[in-house]
Amino acid sequence: MGAIIKVEGLGKKYRIRHAARGQARYKTFRELLSEIPAAVRRRFNTSACAPSEVEDFWALRDVSFEVQPGERVGIIGRNGAGKSTLLKLLSRITDPTEGRITLRGRLSSLLEVGTGFHPELTGRENIFLNGAILGMSRAEVKRKFDEIVDFAGIEKFLDTPVKRYSSGMYVRLAFAVAAHLEPEILVVDEVLAVGDAEFQKKCLGKMEEVGREGRTVLFVSHNISAVSQLCSRGLLIKNGTLNLDNDINEVMRAYTMGHPETSGWSVELSPNAARYSKMALLSCELSAGGADGEKRLNIIHPGDKVTIKAKFSCNATVEGVSIGCIFFSSLGVRVLDANLAMIERTMKICANSVLEVCWEFQQIMLSTGFYNIGISAGTQGETLCDYLEILQIQVAEAQNSPYPYAYPSPYRPNFTLKVRHCE
């Protein structure tokens, strides 16, 4: 048997209306009627070229891939890259504009936890309702009813309307129903963003189980560690096209590192690009020098001295400001936060001034891997500026190190080890 999912040249076009003509998203019938004369005029009078108020937007274009039965594929991409559009096309919620999808098996999609849950109905009733919506037969739900209730852990509240549930219970029940679907292809979007850590672990376990049973899983999540744990293969979607289709670890690396604006060790920014008005980062520069005097190399070693210099332009006078520098691992985990407030100091910034801040890490004790460096400033209640992923570094053990860094931990301790061979 060949591929269970085959996608060829898939594209989805949306038409976006520009606000210039004061068009809201919903058209009213009156507007439609009033457009008719204009449309007729346009048709007969091609010389008076009307400004194109409708623009075509390709949410997804020219995407082709195949998925074999039993594969677990992670779909990764920034917000708005087209991941959700791809899932919507696969799960037949909208029609493709071009290309084709061939599905050889029953597909169930879980694009949202608790789709179709009705707040007035009880837990018991909602299990049947949600099951039917997700494509289970009544008999199927009945057979798995106890298992579902058990998984969600809501026995006591089965006959309570779900509107009285805590949000945790609600999500648990919703996921429990979905987790007991038995399609050949399961498409899951961002459902692990909810629920507490323990439940997330349970969900991941359940999904791994689904994969082990030989079913095909397509999984989208921003929880990168979950994706890497669950999936063996990754698809990187970027601006509506398939950027990379490879082993999950390769794809993750490309995803976390591949921002063109943040390559290199120093970066200059236009103050206009700032998201917040009171402070803007002008430049950021990193230098590292190990004991052996290595400077400005692409790689730093654990224990190196690292200096980060940042220059801000300040547009307001604010007191009580603290500035922080944060290291994110390639899985998106904050592994290091060096904030001014930690050394019990805040400062005042003055309007129309330039501020230079310099962090010195005497010995950076990070484990091997890629790191994103972010810079932010703020007061207790207000964010003044926030730059995630402004620079990247790669930390590597010294070249002759025998350390096999297949499973690096985030922190690399500076330690000594005494070994004594006893009899």
Added chain:
Amino acid sequence: MTGISRDTDTQPHTEIILEAGRTERQYWRDLWRYRELFFILAWRDVAVRYKQTVVGVLWAVLRPLLTMIVFTVVFGKLAKLPSQGDTPYALMVFAAMLPWQFFSASLTSCSESLVGNAGLISKVYFPRITIPAAGVMVNGVDMCISFSLLLLLMLCYSFLPPPQIICVIPLILLAGLLALGAGLLLCSLNVAYRDFRHIVPFITQFGLYVSPVGFSSGIIPEKWQALYACNPMVGVIDGFRWAVLGSIPFPAFSLSVSMIICAALLWMGIRYFRSTEKTFADVI
């Protein structure tokens, strides 16, 4: 696990091809596969309707009863409109109100159904036509409750129903299909143009006065009868009075007009619904 493998075995590996403008072929097969969803959606709306109310299902009895009293007093007692033969005015009104309320409630819930289930439409796939169809189905339940109330009322008036009472079943079906046809058209228009949300209450309110609910069709002058019969509900309501009360002769003309209009509406409704269905998730 054996149960699971049995399940998948009965469903052969169907190959589904998704392409622009090519979902046509599997649509009706899917509709059959999702037949359970249709009943569950209808059940949900019934279950939800009377939750957290004190008198519960009694509302289904009270609503037509109160309307009947008002109509009987206003049209029968104050305006002194004639009844049909020796039928009590209250019975005549109630027999007409059954199909009318079924129709107007179905039309309303049908046209609101898609927008009301926007969350479902943008997150799960199923043949969308199940939603408006379930909207009609739900009102069938109220209809049945009202019908038993009618029988009770007839008992009170010691009125013996004629044998053709069995014909109410096809008549109800006709009213339901009329509502579905118009509802399909309205609900798909409502997705793109929310104006129809305001038009529907107007249709049902206006319709109540141009349909023979509070009065008998006999009071319409002869020369206007043909035009009057163009309202498809005239045939259904008169048919109902014929079937339940036997107070008027079989309304052959207006009923055949109703059926023609019903077929036309259904054809148009399904066509328009199917052609816009694929864009629902993008527009809603």
